[in-house]
Amino acid sequence: MNELTLDPALRQPLADRLLALADDEMLLGHRNSEWTGHAPILEEDIAIANLAQDEMGHASLWYGAHGALTGSDADQLVFFRDASEYRNCQLTALPKGDWAFTLMRQYLFDAAELCWLERLKRSEYQPIADIAAKVEREEAYHYRHSSAWIRRLGLGTEESKQRCQTALDELWAYALQLFVPLPGDSALVEAGITPDLRRLQSVWEGRVRPYLITSGLAVPLETTAAATSRQDHLPHLAELLAEMQEVARKDPEAQW
Amino acid sequence: MSDTQWPTYEVFIQDRPERPYRNAGSVHAVDPEMAVLNARTVFVRRPACHSLWVVPAASILARTAEELEDSLPDVTDENVPEETYHVFRKTNQRRGITYVDQAGEVEASSPEAALRAALEAFPERPVYVWWVFQASAITATGEEDIDSLFAPAREKTYRQQSQYRTTL
Numbered sequence: 001m002n003e004l005t006l007d008p009a010l011r012q013p014l015a016d017r018l019l020a021l022a023d024d025e026m027l028l029g030h031r032n033s034e035w036t037g038h039a040p041i042l043e044e045d046i047a048i049a050n051l052a053q054d055e056m057g058h059a060s061l062w063y064g065a066h067g068a069l070t071g072s073d074a075d076q077l078v079f080f081r082d083a084s085e086y087r088n089c090q091l092t093a094l095p096k097g098d099w100a101f102t103l104m105r106q107y108l109f110d111a112a113e114l115c116w117l118e119r120l121k122r123s124e125y126q127p128i129a130d131i132a133a134k135v136e137r138e139e140a141y142h143y144r145h146s147s148a149w150i151r152r153l154g155l156g157t158e159e160s161k162q163r164c165q166t167a168l169d170e171l172w173a174y175a176l177q178l179f180v181p182l183p184g185d186s187a188l189v190e191a192g193i194t195p196d197l198r199r200l201q202s203v204w205e206g207r208v209r210p211y212l213i214t215s216g217l218a219v220p221l222e223t224t225a226a227a228t229s230r231q232d233h234l235p236h237l238a239e240l241l242a243e244m245q246e247v248a249r250k251d252p253e254a255q256w
Numbered sequence: 257m258s259d260t261q262w263p264t265y266e267v268f269i270q271d272r273p274e275r276p277y278r279n280a281g282s283v284h285a286v287d288p289e290m291a292v293l294n295a296r297t298v299f300v301r302r303p304a305c306h307s308l309w310v311v312p313a314a315s316i317l318a319r320t321a322e323e324l325e326d327s328l329p330d331v332t333d334e335n336v337p338e339e340t341y342h343v344f345r346k347t348n349q350r351r352g353i354t355y356v357d358q359a360g361e362v363e364a365s366s367p368e369a370a371l372r373a374a375l376e377a378f379p380e381r382p383v384y385v386w387w388v389f390q391a392s393a394i395t396a397t398g399e400e401d402i403d404s405l406f407a408p409a410r411e412k413t414y415r416q417q418s419q420y421r422t423t424l
Contacts, residue, residue, distance in 0.1 A: 041262070041284060042284075043283050043284060043285070043294040043297060043298055044294075046297050046298055047293070047294070047297040050297055054408075057412075137403045137404050137407060137408055138404065138408045140403070140404035141293075141296070141404045141405055141408075144293065144404070145293050148289060148290060148293060152286060152287075152290070
């Protein structure tokens with residue numbers, strides 16, 4: 001099915017889910033872009049800027065699908081919504097922290113995104129299946145990059161291990177929010193459009209738990225997400241948006 | 257102060273199947289796997305790439321034509337089994353062409369012996385710089401890496417200079 005053949009009752013739930021996917025990618029991309037010029041070595045500076053651009057590219061695909069469904073415009077969504085209107089999870093808006101924190105967030109997110117994409121490739125909603133197939137190739141590289149770092153930090157020096165563990169302890173409950181369903185998700189799952197998030201979480205845990213453990217890290221015991229609604233934001237989001245939206249809002253009529 | 261710089265790896269790119277590899281530059285990395293990822297990041301974002309090699313810079317024997325005029329490298333006469341060495345050379349001094357290209361392979365029992373063999377096996381001149389290294393020093397990407405490491409770059413036309421939008 002596509003925009004034209006979609007059950008009208010599913011339009012709002014689908015629009016909500018697409019916006020959540022897009023906002024997560026957009027904000028994670030923006031956070032990663034904050035490393036540009038500041039990464040620990042030149043090669044990683046280029047890598048993280050590249051990654052930031054890729055995540056924003058994925059965001060623009062999801063915003064595009066949202067636009068095809070609702071008539072929304074990506075630039076309007078990104079630059080002219082306030083924090084209360086964003087539907088990212090708190091994980092993606094957290095300040096970038098140290099290198100271990102950034103890479104741990106990226107690793108947990110990449111692993112989740114790969115799990116998502118594997119399922120979304122088979123979505124009954126064709127525009128989603130097409131995007132997932134396109135994004136997955138690139139995401140496989142992201143996962144390879146972030147997982148390689150986690151292993152080397154976890155098994156590296158006393159300090160790198162400590163920083164990596166601290167990041168994991170801090171991030172785990174935030175990462176779990178990636179698997180909290182939106183109110184309309186169950187209808188989408190029933191229609192074969194998006195995956196069941198409970199099952200997705202267990203696939204994700206099956207992937208990350210053994211990897212973290214063999215990387216010398218202890219997986220935190222929390223089982224509850226840091227927040228259960230994507231309408232609950234930390235003050236970090238407004239701070240991020242103030243910077244990200246500043247130029248666009250100075251002259252809303254400007255042609256780019 | 258101790259040196260905290262990571263080891264250097266030379267990066268070689270094959271842009272299409274069956275084409276010779278060409279040195280693209282170097283990256284720093286803690287190990288070969290990270291070197292492959294860094295090489296991809298630094299050198300394959302825009303240009304086409306089919307396969308990529310990284311080789312520890314420390315395992316490459318490099319000599320300029322001038323150095324070879326003075327003396328050929330000494331070959332120690334040890335009873336070591338032969339193995340395959342790759343030979344790269346710089347045959348052009350045109351502006352912009354700074355790097356070495358793949359010439360072929362020789363069998364030898366040491367880098368020095370490989371260089372001597374290369375001088376005979378590839379008689380075309382001029383050659384400005386010679387590089388030889390063991391085949392076993394290479395970490396290479398495989399067919400399975402093309403999709404995730406190289407293919408997406410082809411679609412990123414916004415990275416081409418011709419796509420940059422400017423306003424007056």
